[in-house]
Amino acid sequence: MSLRTYRTFQALILAALGVFFLHKIWSGTLFWYINQRFMALTLIAALGFLALAQSVLQSRRENPDHDHADEHHHHAHAPAFPAWTLVVVALPVLLGVLIPAKPLGSSAIANRGVNTTAPLTAGAAQPARLDIAPTDRTILDWIRAFNYASDPKSLEGQPADVIGFVYHDSRLTGEQFLAGRFTVNCCVADAMAIGVIVQWPDSKGLADNGWVRVRGSVQAAEVDGRPIPLIIAESVDPVSPPEQPYLYP
Amino acid sequence: MSRFGRTILIFALALGAVLAWLALGQLANTGPLTGFVDQLATFTTIFLGIFIEAAPFLLLGTLASGIVEVYVNKDDLARLIPRDPIRGAIVGAVMGVFFPVCECGVVPLTRKLFTKGLPLSAGVAFLLAAPVFNPIVIASTIAAFGVGKILYLRLGLTLVISTLTGLIFSAQRHPEQLLAPSALMPTSDSSLPSSAVLDGAQAGGGGESGGGEGESRPTLRDGIPQVLTVAVDEFFEMGRYLILGALLAALMQVIVPRSALLAVSAGPVISVLALIALAVILSVCSTVDAFIALAFAGTFTTGSITAFLVFGPMVDIKSTLMFLGVFKRRAVVYLILLPLVMTILASVFINLNTTW
Numbered sequence: 001m002s003l004r005t006y007r008t009f010q011a012l013i014l015a016a017l018g019v020f021f022l023h024k025i026w027s028g029t030l031f032w033y034i035n036q037r038f039m040a041l042t043l044i045a046a047l048g049f050l051a052l053a054q055s056v057l058q059s060r061r062e063n064p065d066h067d068h069a070d071e072h073h074h075h076a077h078a079p080a081f082p083a084w085t086l087v088v089v090a091l092p093v094l095l096g097v098l099i100p101a102k103p104l105g106s107s108a109i110a111n112r113g114v115n116t117t118a119p120l121t122a123g124a125a126q127p128a129r130l131d132i133a134p135t136d137r138t139i140l141d142w143i144r145a146f147n148y149a150s151d152p153k154s155l156e157g158q159p160a161d162v163i164g165f166v167y168h169d170s171r172l173t174g175e176q177f178l179a180g181r182f183t184v185n186c187c188v189a190d191a192m193a194i195g196v197i198v199q200w201p202d203s204k205g206l207a208d209n210g211w212v213r214v215r216g217s218v219q220a221a222e223v224d225g226r227p228i229p230l231i232i233a234e235s236v237d238p239v240s241p242p243e244q245p246y247l248y249p
Numbered sequence: 250m251s252r253f254g255r256t257i258l259i260f261a262l263a264l265g266a267v268l269a270w271l272a273l274g275q276l277a278n279t280g281p282l283t284g285f286v287d288q289l290a291t292f293t294t295i296f297l298g299i300f301i302e303a304a305p306f307l308l309l310g311t312l313a314s315g316i317v318e319v320y321v322n323k324d325d326l327a328r329l330i331p332r333d334p335i336r337g338a339i340v341g342a343v344m345g346v347f348f349p350v351c352e353c354g355v356v357p358l359t360r361k362l363f364t365k366g367l368p369l370s371a372g373v374a375f376l377l378a379a380p381v382f383n384p385i386v387i388a389s390t391i392a393a394f395g396v397g398k399i400l401y402l403r404l405g406l407t408l409v410i411s412t413l414t415g416l417i418f419s420a421q422r423h424p425e426q427l428l429a430p431s432a433l434m435p436t437s438d439s440s441l442p443s444s445a446v447l448d449g450a451q452a453g454g455g456g457e458s459g460g461g462e463g464e465s466r467p468t469l470r471d472g473i474p475q476v477l478t479v480a481v482d483e484f485f486e487m488g489r490y491l492i493l494g495a496l497l498a499a500l501m502q503v504i505v506p507r508s509a510l511l512a513v514s515a516g517p518v519i520s521v522l523a524l525i526a527l528a529v530i531l532s533v534c535s536t537v538d539a540f541i542a543l544a545f546a547g548t549f550t551t552g553s554i555t556a557f558l559v560f561g562p563m564v565d566i567k568s569t570l571m572f573l574g575v576f577k578r579r580a581v582v583y584l585i586l587l588p589l590v591m592t593i594l595a596s597v598f599i600n601l602n603t604t605w
Binding site for chain 2: 014048055086
C-alpha cells in the first residue's frame with residue numbers, strides 16, 4: 001500500500017470515528033456505554049477525530065513533494081504500518097454498525113451477580129439521601145437509604161415508585177422478583193447490578209429483562225445481617241426502557 | 250507475515266474459538282441462538298464502552314507525544330533528567346504531575362520521550378507511575394477516599410514500585426535489548442528515523458532526524474501541522490493495541506464470572522489476588538478507578554484495595570498490549586511481573602501488619 005493510499009484510509013477512519021461518536025451523542029445512546037459525566041470528553045474526542053482527519057487530508061494536498069520522499073521511507077519501514085492496523089482501528093465503527101446496539105441487560109447479570117446491599121460509595125462522603133421525596137428515589141437511593149439509616153425500621157411504610165428491569169434470582173421465593181438497575185461509575189466495563197426485592201404475587205408471569213414500574217410500600221428486610229429494602233408492590237406495570245438505562249453513583 | 254500479524258491471527262482464532270464455544274453452550278442450553286446474540290451484544294457494548302471512554306485520553310496522549318516530538322529536543326531532556334539511574338527513576342516517577350495522562354496516553358508519550366534520549370530508568374518509572382502521579386487521579390482518589398491511609402498507601406507504593414522497577418531495568422546497559430526499534434533514539438549511524446515521522450519536516454534524509462545539534466526548533470505556528478501528523482500516526486499505532494486490549498477485556502468480562510472473584514474478600518492473600526485479577530480484567534481508566542474500588546471498601550481488606558489502586562493503573566489488559574509497541578516482548582514480561590510481585594508482597598504485608 002502506498003503512503004498516499006494509507007493516508008487516505010487514515011483520514012477516512014478518523015472521520016468515521018468522529019461521526020460515529022457524534023451520532024452516539026446525538027441519538028442519546030452514548031449513555032449505554034459510559035457515565036454521563038464523560039459526555040463533554042467524548043464530544044471533544046469526536047471533534048478531535050474530525051480535526052485530525054482534516055489535517056491528514058490537508059497534508060496530503062499541501063505536500064505532494066513529501067509524498068515522493070516518503071515512499072522511500074515507507075518501503076524501509078513497511079512493517080510499521082501494515083494494513084491490519086487500519087482494520088483494527090476501524091473495528092469500533094465496524095462492530096458498532098454491524099452489531100445492533102443494546103444496553104446491558106439481565107444476560108450480563110449471569111456472571112456478575114446482583115448486589116442488594118453494597119454501599120457503593122463511602123459512607124461518610126455520601127450520607128443517605130433522605131432529602132429526596134420517597135417516590136422520587138431510585139433503586140440506588142433506596143439501597144443507600146437503608147444502608148446508612150441509623151434505624152431502617154423508620155423508613156418502613158414509605159411509598160416507593162421505582163423503575164427497573166425484572167430479574168429472577170434463584171434465592172427468591174416464587175412471589176418475589178428483583179427490580180434491577182446497573183450502576184456505572186466510568187464505563188459499562190465496571191457496571192454492577194443492584195436490585196431491590198419486590199413482593200408481587202404474579203412474579204412468575206414477568207419475563208426476565210423486561211422493564212417495569214413498581215409502586216408500593218417499603219418494608220425493611222435483612223440479608224447477611226445488613227438492612228435492605230423490600231417493596232410490597234401494589235402495582236407492577238411494564239414500561240419502555242428509560243433513556244438513561246444506568247444509574248450513576 | 251510479521252510478528253504482530255501472527256499475534257493477530259492467533260488472537261482472531263482464539264476469539265473465534267471462544268465465540269463458537271459460547272454459541273455451542275447456548276445451543277445446548279436454550280436451543281435457539283438468542284442467548285448467544287445477547288452475549289454478543291453484551292460483549293460489543295462493553296468493548297465500545299472501554300474504547301469510547303479511553304479514546305479522549307489516548308488522543309490527549311498522542312497530542313502530547315506530537316508536541317514532544319516537535320518542540321522538545323534531546324538537550325532539553327538531558328538538562329532536566331538526571332543521568333544517574335536512582336535520581337533519574339525518582340524524577341521519572343513524579344514527572345507525571347506535569348503530564349496529566351492516564352495509562353492510555355502515557356504509553357505513546359513515554360515512547361516518544363525514549364526517542365528523545367530519556368534514560369531507561371526514568372522512562373520505565375514514568376510509564377508505571379504517571380497514571381497515578383497525576384493531578385486528576387490524585388483528585389479523584391481524594392474525592393473517593395479522602396486524605397488518609399488509602400491515598401498515602403497508593404502514592405507511596407506506586408512511587409516505590411515504579412522507582413525500583415525503573416532501577417532494575419537500568420541494570421541493562423543496552424537499551425536496544427529491551428526497547429522496540431520504534432522507541433530507540435535515532436543515531437547518526439542508523440538511518441532509522443522514528444517510525445511515526447513518515448512525512449514530518451524532519452523526514453528529510455533520516456540521519457539527523459530526531460536529535461543532534463543541527464535540529465532547529467520550529468516556531469509554535471509552523472510546528473502545528475507536524476504535531477498533528479505525529480499524533481495521527483501515534484493514534485493508529487497505539488490505538489490498535491488499545492482496541493485489541495479492549496476486545497480482550499470485553500471477552501474476559503463475558504467469560505470470567507466476576508461474582509466468583511468477589512466472593513473472596515477476607516483472606517489476607519486471596520483477597521489481594523482477587524482484586525488484582527479484577528483490576529486487570531476491568532481495564533478501567535486510572536482517573537476513575539478509585540470510585541470503583543470504593544464499592545469494595547466495606548468488605549475487602551485494606552491491602553487488597555491498595556493492590557487494586559496501585560497495580561491496576563500500571564498493568565491491565567489494554568496497557569499490556571500497548572507496551573508491546575514500546576518494549577520487546579521479554580521486557581514486557583518483566584514490566585508486568587516485577588510490579589505484580591512487589592504489589593502482592595506489599596499488600597499482603599499491609600494486611601498482616603495493620604489493625605486499621
